[in-house]
Amino acid sequence: MAPAADDSPRESEPLLAYRALEAPIVEDEGIFADCLGCFYAFSECLTEKEKAALRRYKKKASVQYDPQSPEHEALLCKYFRLAFHLPDDVDVPEKADQWKELGFQNGDPRSDFRGGGLLSLQCMIYFAHKYSHHFETLMRESNRDYAARRARDPASSSYGMNGRGDSQDGTGGDHQQQRRQEGEPWEYPLSAVFVNITHFLVLYLKLNHAPGHNPAVGSDTASKKCLKAFARLALDERDCALEELFCCAAIRIHRLWKIKSLSPSTTLTDFPEVMQNTKRAIVGLFSRRPDHVLEFHQLFDTVAAAA
Numbered sequence: 263m264a265p266a267a268d269d270s271p272r273e274s275e276p277l278l279a280y281r282a283l284e285a286p287i288v289e290d291e292g293i294f295a296d297c298l299g300c301f302y303a304f305s306e307c308l309t310e311k312e313k314a315a316l317r318r319y320k321k322k323a324s325v326q327y328d329p330q331s332p333e334h335e336a337l338l339c340k341y342f343r344l345a346f347h348l349p350d351d352v353d354v355p356e357k358a359d360q361w362k363e364l365g366f367q368n369g370d371p372r373s374d375f376r377g378g379g380l381l382s383l384q385c386m387i388y389f390a391h392k393y394s395h396h397f398e399t400l401m402r403e404s405n406r407d408y409a410a411r412r413a414r415d416p417a418s419s420s421y422g423m424n425g426r427g428d429s430q431d432g433t434g435g436d437h438q439q440q441r442r443q444e445g446e447p448w449e450y451p452l453s454a455v456f457v458n459i460t461h462f463l464v465l466y467l468k469l470n471h472a473p474g475h476n477p478a479v480g481s482d483t484a485s486k487k488c489l490k491a492f493a494r495l496a497l498d499e500r501d502c503a504l505e506e507l508f509c510c511a512a513i514r515i516h517r518l519w520k521i522k523s524l525s526p527s528t529t530l531t532d533f534p535e536v537m538q539n540t541k542r543a544i545v546g547l548f549s550r551r552p553d554h555v556l557e558f559h560q561l562f563d564t565v566a567a568a569a
Contacts, residue, residue, distance in 0.1 A: 306486040312493035316469065319381075319496065319504055323469045327375035327383060337383050338371065344390040345401060346411075363408040364401070365452030374454050382460035385508040386453065393509050400516045404452040448523040448530055452516075455533075459511055462537060463504065466544070467492055488548035495555055506555040507544070513562040514540050521565070 308316070328334050339354040345364050348354075355361075357370045366374050375382060390397045402409040464470050468483050484492070496503040518536045522528055543561050552558070 306490050308493055311497055315496035316493050320469045322381045323464045324471045325380040327380050329372045341387050363405055365404060365454055367451050367454050374457050378457035378460035382457040385460050385505050386456045388505040389509045396513050400452055404450055459508055491548040491551050501555050503555055506558050510558040510561040511540050517565040
């Protein structure tokens, strides 16, 4: 008798590609950890310089975004101009649909910084400035309104604003909800996700001054081994260890989401799984004790072909 046909549902190719990148990463504490426990405990202790490096980031993470601060508002305007490729002398609207095109949840971006504080904005500016090509790609692929505007005016000498801060061409007004077209990944609020990434990294690396809800699934924090590996790379302030980690995590999350969201069963509620996937990759990265922040690029290089 012929075997019965297998009627069980099969995962789509995009979801299978995502699963291939989803293997859990377990920290390798060493085969002889039982015998060399004292050695490992000593090697994971932070030096005074490493503690100072972490305190420097803790201080940055403790600063909340203040709409009344001219310095904070100037940074927000800088982010807007970088994203739209505008000259420094262009006025930036306080509230407008264009903020939603950048991936904020409404026309006033200030409320989105409650979780990540000023540090998240600083990381976003760092990303837009240093990795402008990647930043532009993420912006285009996460929001079709932004992509359409940039396609019409690549130089962005103007951005279609009238005196009220409304869109003259109507591209920004219908982005109240994330949309999806057949055969394309889900749109998502990129800048709001940037804030969540910063918040996630701050909590994971124990840089927070107060308890917070981690946007990644699970609430565990970095082991002593991972924290030591990060602190060692944060010794030289010029290396911008946290900012580099933020950029690489953002690129990985976007590429994973492109793959996962092509599955018909995926919804925006699945986004935290992508954050968790990235957290596991960060754990694996630090378990290998990277020698330079450039090794953070492994986070997104592993998904380059699939995405």
